[in-house]
Amino acid sequence: MDSVWFGKPRPGSGQPLGLSREVIVRKAVEVLDEHGLQKLSMRKLAAELGAAPMSLYWHVPTKDALIELCLDEIYGEFDLPAPDADWEPALRGMMHSLRHLALKHPWWVRGIGEFNSIGPNAVAMADSMLETMLRAGLSIAAAAQSVSAVSSYVMGHAIAEVNFTARGGMDAPPPDLGKIADLYREKHPRYVAMLGEQEVWSLEGQFEFGLDCVIDGIKARVTALRS
Amino acid sequence: MDSVWFGKPRPGSGQPLGLSREVIVRKAVEVLDEHGLQKLSMRKLAAELGAAPMSLYWHVPTKDALIELCLDEIYGEFDLPAPDADWEPALRGMMHSLRHLALKHPWWVRGIGEFNSIGPNAVAMADSMLETMLRAGLSIAAAAQSVSAVSSYVMGHAIAEVNFTARGGMDAPPPDLGKIADLYREKHPRYVAMLGEQEVWSLEGQFEFGLDCVIDGIKARVTALRS
DNA sequence: GCGAGGTCTCGTACGCTGTAAGGTGCTCGT
DNA sequence: ACGAGCACCTTACAGCGTACGAGACCTCGC
Numbered sequence: 001m002d003s004v005w006f007g008k009p010r011p012g013s014g015q016p017l018g019l020s021r022e023v024i025v026r027k028a029v030e031v032l033d034e035h036g037l038q039k040l041s042m043r044k045l046a047a048e049l050g051a052a053p054m055s056l057y058w059h060v061p062t063k064d065a066l067i068e069l070c071l072d073e074i075y076g077e078f079d080l081p082a083p084d085a086d087w088e089p090a091l092r093g094m095m096h097s098l099r100h101l102a103l104k105h106p107w108w109v110r111g112i113g114e115f116n117s118i119g120p121n122a123v124a125m126a127d128s129m130l131e132t133m134l135r136a137g138l139s140i141a142a143a144a145q146s147v148s149a150v151s152s153y154v155m156g157h158a159i160a161e162v163n164f165t166a167r168g169g170m171d172a173p174p175p176d177l178g179k180i181a182d183l184y185r186e187k188h189p190r191y192v193a194m195l196g197e198q199e200v201w202s203l204e205g206q207f208e209f210g211l212d213c214v215i216d217g218i219k220a221r222v223t224a225l226r227s
Numbered sequence: 228m229d230s231v232w233f234g235k236p237r238p239g240s241g242q243p244l245g246l247s248r249e250v251i252v253r254k255a256v257e258v259l260d261e262h263g264l265q266k267l268s269m270r271k272l273a274a275e276l277g278a279a280p281m282s283l284y285w286h287v288p289t290k291d292a293l294i295e296l297c298l299d300e301i302y303g304e305f306d307l308p309a310p311d312a313d314w315e316p317a318l319r320g321m322m323h324s325l326r327h328l329a330l331k332h333p334w335w336v337r338g339i340g341e342f343n344s345i346g347p348n349a350v351a352m353a354d355s356m357l358e359t360m361l362r363a364g365l366s367i368a369a370a371a372q373s374v375s376a377v378s379s380y381v382m383g384h385a386i387a388e389v390n391f392t393a394r395g396g397m398d399a400p401p402p403d404l405g406k407i408a409d410l411y412r413e414k415h416p417r418y419v420a421m422l423g424e425q426e427v428w429s430l431e432g433q434f435e436f437g438l439d440c441v442i443d444g445i446k447a448r449v450t451a452l453r454s
Numbered sequence: 455g456c457g458a459g460g461t462c463t464c465g466t467a468c469g470c471t472g473t474a475a476g477g478t479g480c481t482c483g484t
Numbered sequence: 485a486c487g488a489g490c491a492c493c494t495t496a497c498a499g500c501g502t503a504c505g506a507g508a509c510c511t512c513g514c
Binding site for chain 3: 485486487488489490491492493494495496497498499500501502503504505506507508509510511512513514
């Protein structure tokens with residue numbers, strides 16, 4: 001059957017499709033947001049783009065490279081602070097932005113641990129954080145350590161959050177919360193008691209508590225190192 | 228050829244091998260330590276055990292379940308603190324132990340983000356941390372938040388460390404450090420300047436700096452909440 | 455006009471993966 | 485002696501990343 005093909009060229013013929021590195025990355029991020037890292041496959045991605053699987057490999061050398069591009073794409077959503085803001089609100093804002101990215105793109109936090117983060121957007125973010133702490137009066141080394149400290153905390157917490165909500169949040173069904181409690185009640189009563197506390201389940205509050213702790217510690221060092 | 232088979236029963240016949248959940252998990256951890264999460268396959272694991280691939284499925288329902296067992300196995304290596312230790316040194320010790328586990332088993336930190344951590348050993352660890360902070364005089368909720376704060380930091384930092392050393396550490400070869408510097412020198416001079424600082428590359432020192440920050444913050448809250 | 459070369463897309467194929475379904479023989483209780 | 489159940493195996497399937505090479509198309513130099 002040699003029927004007419006409307007709109008874009010027919011997949012299956014060698015016609016020029018609208019593929020490009022950016023288009024592929026964008027669609028990949030879309031798929032990742034919806035289905036997660038494990039379920040992304042070159043074949044399905046190609047299908048979503050109306051292309052044959054191997055067509056992607058002209059624009060992207062390998063799947064891992066594509067994922068690195070996707071990771072950096074998310075770094076690009078990071079909110080840079082106003083260049084004249086005070087260091088503390090600027091730092092807080094950046095950390096909230098970081099957490100926001102993580103919760104919006106759960107696959108992103110998990111992926112960061114397995115791939116390089118030296119793409120342009122990742123570096124721009126790191127540079128911006130660094131600059132903020134330099135403006136606070138720290139040396140380069142002290143600024144780098146401070147940035148590492150806060151962002152390590154934020155990423156660690158984000159991973160825990162993402163993992164938690166991925167399993168159903170506070171109304172976790174599969175191995176019901178009650179069953180866990182029963183399992184460990186006698187051996188680890190404090191743990192079980194914690195599961196019953198309301199405040200514990202406020203991820204927002206928990207995040208803020210830890211962030212305050214780290215920033216307090218840094219603040220003390222900023223004033224000490226600056227004098 | 229029907230030659231003799233020495234020692235253990237020949238794989239390929241239905242003879243009873245020494246398989247068991249524990250044996251499989253132990254070997255899996257061995258493989259994971261050596262080759263990482265991505266390279267672990269049921270087939271290779273079975274081969275290492277001298278068994279057919281599908282034999283493992285008698286003892287373990289699925290690969291993901293096996294990985295969860297492996298993760299909890301590592302939690303089992305965690306050093307519990309002496310039950311009468313002061314809270315601060317106890318907490319510090321536990322955090323060092325946690326970091327030690329992460330550096331020893333890089334696949335572990337990465338895996339934690341994708342799987343449940345409610346195995347017996349993981350819960351024992353959490354319970355022990357919780358108990359330490361309760362002994363410091365905190366409420367259950369405050370203790371839980373404190374534990375979440377420090378361990379989030381430690382895990383976040385551990386991921387960064389593992390990722391960093393996996394790429395060759397400070398003598399990173401593939402996209403040479405110099406090339407990265409050249410690439411970003413004009414756009415992000417502060418970032419490049421940081422790469423040249425010696426102190427920045429001391430992971431140990433960096434870890435300790437951040438840990439001090441978080442614990443300082445917690446200490447302030449402990450004394451405030453206790454009074 | 456016409457061939458050369460570059461750019462993009464595709465078909466085929468290989469070796470790998472997790473695991474569902476269904477055997478096979480051993481060991482034991484009766 | 486014989487069925488039950490346990491431990492292990494074979495076979496098979498659907499899916500994966502991607503190496504390789506074959507076109508189709510566009511843009512040049514001539």
